[in-house]
Amino acid sequence: MTDVLTFETMGTVVSLRGATPESAAEVRSVFAGYDHRYTLYDPSSVLSRVAAGTLRLGDTPTAVREVYALALDWRERTGGAFTPHRPDGVVDLSGVVKALAIRDAGAVLDTACTDWMISAGGDVLARGRHRGEEPWAVGVVDPAHRDTVVGVVRLEAPRRAVATSGTAERGEHIWRRTTPMFVQATVIADDIVTADVLATAVVAGDQDDLRRLTSDGAVDVLAFGADGTVWATPGAAPAVRDDGPQPAPGAVGTV
Incomplete structure (x- = not known):
């Protein structure tokens, strides 16, 4: 297993500990998929097209609409403290997609590793213990x-x-x-x-x-x-x- 592996995505750095090379490659693919769909920095992404008005939100893939619904649910649960809408009205799902990518990456690591940790821009998810001890x-x-x-x-x-x-x-x-x-x-x-x-x-x-x-x-x-x-x-x-x-x-x- 690798000790620490890092890569850049979503405007931040992801660090993996305890991952096998194969699971690390799959984790990178998970993040790349989320970044491709939800970034607002790539004009060709689904959300960029929604923001530009060339694609209706209702016509986006089911997965995108489900993430938007999740964000709306969190807006309700937090009394509006969290919102997927920018002040200018643009739909921005960055508040949930990085965490969803980490969640799915964790599922990947669970299939190959017993003790692992993933860190991405202030968010950390772990399983087991560091080197099986602490x-x-x-x-x-x-x-x-x-x-x-x-x-x-x-x-x-x-x-x-x-x-x-x-x-x-x-x-x-x-x-x-x-x-x-x-x-x-x-x-x-x-x-x-x-x-x-x-x-x-x-x-x-x-x-x-x-x-x-x-x-x-x-x-x-x-x-x-x-x-x-x-x-x-x-x-x-x-x-x-x-x-x-x-x-x-x-x-x-x-x-």
Whole structure:
């Protein structure tokens, strides 16, 4: 098996650990397929044609319409904090397709590997353990100091997915519906689509959104406020390093 294999796709870098050369090649194909259909940077892609008005959304392939329906479902479930529509009305499914590619890539790796991890632009999905021994670990970087790790998330079943969304690296690329309250959010979940969507929704929303999205305990969240406040659910609080910024008293899930 390869130790670490990387490739570029969807405007980011994908890293694989524990993959066989054959499964790694299949993973690349999975990402290439999603990128070909959903990118807005290639005029020939399905979504680019929809944006240009040369193809009706209702005439797109079934798979595209199903992904759009999934995005609309998440918009409903997040109370609009997550949306597949840009402010100019263009349908942009980038908020779900990268996670779907990771999900499908994970299914590929499951057929060939026992212990693996895939990382793509702030999203991580893992199975088993690192070298069969320790849980896979994912560092959480301080958004104000990008060279400082303030927390470490250890992925163990069923919480195998973690996604981080924020403005520190790519600037204000998230469509907010309110005055910016959060600059970064890390979500730990059982599946990567939930983690990715909710990380975006938390950053796009406010404190009430954060409380509502975490009220059922289905995910754990570590969020950094624009004012420097750190918020953490009970399950995420242990990930914060003792020498890092500490969650505020009264934050989501008192710690």
